[in-house]
Amino acid sequence: MYLKGRHLIIFINLLFLFVFSCKSVKTINPGNANLNLSVKQVIKKNTDNEARFKTLSARVKLDIFQGENVNGYTVNLRLEKDKKILLMSSPISLVKALITPEKVSFYNKLDNTYFEGDFKYLSDLLGIDLDFQKVQNLLLGEALFGLKDNTYNLSVNDKEYILQPKKQKALFELFYLIHPAYFKITSQQISQPQQERHLQIDYLEYQEVNKQMLPAKIKVIAVEGTNETNLDMEFKGVSLNEDLRFPFKIPSGFKEIKL
Structure with missing residues (x-):
């Protein structure tokens, strides 16, 4: 499940940086739990609370623990929702990544290298058919495969609802935990027992x-x-629905790397 090598670590670190807080935010009040709903009702309430916006900009703090x-x-x-994600190292853009539904690209000015390709490598690593929408869902706190698709x-x-597909995938097992107050x-x-792999994304606070x-x-x-x-993430200085530019051009003379 891991991207090996320094270039791959840089890329996956950037890939997971995509959820946020805001200048004018307030912590969600847990509210009154309702643990008596049907599957259909739980899914509907979750769908009603999907994030809806056009554009977003943010500053993200990330801590990575490996051993x-x-x-x-x-x-x-x-x-730009459903279209593109641009990630830039701060304070200067030594590493920059652009993710679109068609491909993923990044370059690294520290060693003058770049990568351009599709989602196949990441799909092979995770053992799932990965695409832009699934990545976006994961990072926004939405169901990776979409709750309406199963x-x-x-x-x-x-304290929580647990949703498990009636028919699990052949290569992995999938579970969702849903809050019974704000859904x-x-x-x-995602667990892959045969490969001894486990991917868990915990949304600690909304x-x-x-x-x-x-x-x-x-x-x-x-x-x-x-x-x-x-990976521990904290999100600051978020703005929604502003006009944004997405400048990205691989510098000439950089060496292509294969993942």
Whole structure:
């Protein structure tokens, strides 16, 4: 499940930087839990709370934990929903990545290298058919595969709904945990027992941003065998629905790398 090598680590770090808070935000009040709904009702309430906006810009703080190594970064993010994601290292754009439905691209001025390609490599690593929409859903706190695209068994623990596809995929098992008051996903998990892989995205806190309910803190846990990588994200200075530019051009003379 891991991207090997320095270039790959840079790319996946950038890829996961995509959820936010805002200048005028407030923490979501948990409210009164309702644990007596049907599968259909839970899915409808979750769908009603999907984030709806046109563009977003933000400053994202990321801490990466790999074994005893800890690295911290700040990244500037620009997003045009369903169309493109631009990520730039801060304070100067030494590393820049552009993600669109057609391809993923990034370049690194530290060693004059670049990459351009589709989602196949990431799909092979995760064992799922990955595309732009799935990446966007994951990072926005929406169901990775879309709750309307499957039928689910519903169960309840002491504080959350648990949705599990009635027919799991051949290569992996999928689970969603949904809050019973504001009906956003609190965790989505993909397990591949045969490969000893586990990907878990925990949405630790939600905030209201311009009347939109969005993740405020996220923890990503990626496990393969005995190796584990954790990504902790905090999002600041978010603006929604502004006119944004997405400048991206690979400098001439850079060397292409293959992932």
